[in-house]
Amino acid sequence: MKIKKEVTIYDLAKELNYSPSTISRALNNHKSISKKTIKLIKEAAVEMGYRPNNLAAGLRNNRSNTIGILISHISRPFQASLISGIEETARKAGYNVLISQSNDKYENEISNTNALYDSRITGLIVSLSMETVDMGHFQKFIDKGIPIVFVDRVPDNFNSYKVVIDNYTAGYSATKHLIEQGCTRIAHFAGAQHRNIYEERKKGYLDALREYGLPIEEDLIIHFKTLSFEEGNKATKKLLKMPNPPDGIFSSNDTAAVSAIMCAKKMGVSVPQDLAVIGFNDDPIASIVQPSLSTVSHPANKMGTISARRILDHSVQNYDNDLSEITVLGTEIIVRESSLKKTPVLEPKQSR
Template sequence: MNKNRKKRVTIYDLAMELNVAPSTVSRALQDHFSIGRETRDAVKELARKRGYRTNVVAANLRMQTSNTIGVLVPWINRPFISSLISGVEEAAQEFGYNVIISQSQDCYDREVANVKTLVDSRIHALLVSLAMETTHYDHIEEIIRGGTPVVFVDRVPSSLPGHRVIIDNYQAAFEATQHLIDQGCKRIAIFSGAQHQQIYRERQLGYLAALDQNGLDIDQDLICSLDRLTLDEGYRLTEKLFLLDSRPDGIFSTNDGAAVGAIKFARQNNIPIPEELALIGFNNDPICEIVEPQLSSMTHPAAQMGRQALLQALKVATPEATTENLLVQLTTEVIIRASSRKTQATTSPE
C-alpha cells in the first residue's frame, strides 16, 4: 500500500470542517434552493481548496441513471473502430454526455462481462458493435428488457431486432467486385469474415451476386472465410490461392488488413499488381495510402456512424421515443487506387 497516497476528500470531511450536516454540503454543491447563498459559497470554496471531487458512481446509483453513454466495441486499436469512437465522443460532448469505452477483443464471454459492468454503472444508453464470436444475444436482450436503450452499430445481430446504424454491406461488396470485373478480372477471390456475422455474410452475398450477374463462374476454391482477417492471414490465403492450377487475377478482401497481406505476398513473389493480380479492400483505412502500390478500398463512414449511433441512442432514451426500431443506413463508395487500376476508362478521382 502506498502510504504517500492522498486520502480522497468526502462530503463528510467538508461537513465536519464547516460544522454543518453532510446533507447540507451535498445540497450546497448541487445549488439546491433550500441552502442559502452564503452557505453555498462557503461549501464550494472549501471543496475547491480541499480538492473535493464528486463521486460519480455513487451519484449514478442514487439516480439509477447517468449522463454517460456506454460503448462496447471489438477492438479499440483498429482504425475503423477508433474513428467510430471519435464520432461518438464528439457528438456526446456536444450534447453534454460522457462516454465509457470497453472492448470485447472479439470474445463472447468478455462481451457478456463488459455489458454487465457497463449496465451496473447506470449508463444512459449502450452502443454495441458485436464481438466476432457472438452468436447468442441473451445478454443484450436482458438489458433491453431492463430498460437500458441499446443501439447496434456496424456489427449487428442477425436475429435480434433493434435500433441500428449500418451500411449496405451487400451493395458495397457488389460494387467492389464489379469494379474488379470492370478492370477485366475473370477469377476473383474473396477474403471473407465469419459467416455467422451478418456484415460478412452480406458482403459475401454481394460478391456472389456480382459474379453471377456478369456471367462469371463461382469457384468455391476462391471463397476464403475466416473468423479473423489479419495481414498474416491475407498473406497465407494468397499463398494458398497461388498454388491452384488456375490462379486468381483479382482479390476482394472484406477488410484492408488482409488485402495488405496479399500485396505483401505478391511483391515478395514478383507478381505484378494490378496487371496479374488486382486488389480491393474494405474500410479505406489509412494504410491504404501507405502501402505500395496504394490499395483500392470501399469507404466505411466510421465517424459518421459513431455520431449517428449516439444521436439515435439519445432519441431512443427520451420518454416520448417511438417503440419502433430505428434504422440509419449510410452510403459507401469505391476509392480506386493503383492496386486495381488497370484501365484508364474507369478511373475516377479520389
C-alpha cells in the same frame, strides 16, 4: 499526505444558509430558484471547490449519464475511430464513456455486458464479437428500458437500434469495379459468414459476378477466420499457385488485401496488371502500401457519432416501443493503384 474532505451540497448549504434542496436546484438551474440566488450559489460552489458526485446523483436518479461501449478490439483502426466518434459526441452532451473489449470472445462479451450493466449505463453501443450467436445477455438492458445500439457487426434476430453500412452494395460495387477493370476471375476473401457484414459483402460479390455473367467458382472464395495478415498471405499464395489463378481479389478487409499485394509482389505477380486488388475499411496502411490499395471507405467516426446520438435522443424522448430504428450509411469506393488496370496511374511511372 492528508486527504481533503469532500465539499458537498450540505457544506454549501451550511456556509450560505440555504437548504441543500436549494443548493441542488440552483446548481441545476431549476426555474424555481431566483437568478440572483443561482449566481450566488454557483459562485460560492466554485470558490469552495465543490464538485458534484455523479455516483450520488446517479443512484438517486437511477441513471449515470454514461454510455457503455462494447467492441472487440480497441486497436483496430475502424473501431478506434468508432470509439472516438462516440466519445466526442457523448462528452459534448455531458456524458461519460465506459469502454470494454471482448477480444472477439463470447465469454468476455457476457462478462463485459454485466460489468457495464452494473454501472447503470444510460445506453449501450455494441459491435458484436466474432463468436456471438446467442443474444440473451442483452435482454436485461431491454427489460430495463436501456437502449442498445448495435453498430457495424449487428445481429439479425434482435430488435434494437442499428447503425450499419450497406455492406451488400459495397461488396457489389467493389466487385463490379474489378469487373469493369477487366477482371474475369475474381477471388473473394470472405469473413465469418454468421456475421452480417461478411455475409452481405459476399452476397454483393456473388450478385455482381452473376450480373456480369461471370462464373462463380467456389475455389476462388476463401473463408477466413480472422482476416489477418498471415491468413491473407497463405490464401494468396495458394490462389496464385493455382493452374488458373485469379486476376482479381476482393478482400473483406484491408489487412488481408495488403498481405495479398505484398505476397503477389514477392511472387513476381504484378499488381494490378496480373492481379487487381480491392480491400475494405480504408485503414491507414491502404494508402501506404505500394501499389496503394483501392478499398471501400467506412464512415467509422460518423457511425460512432450517430450511435451516440441514438442513445442521447432515446433518453430524452424516452421512446417506449419503437426500439428498432435502423440507420444505413453509404460507403465509397476509393480507387487507388491496386485495382487500376485500365486508366493509367496519374503520376508518371518513375521509381517503381
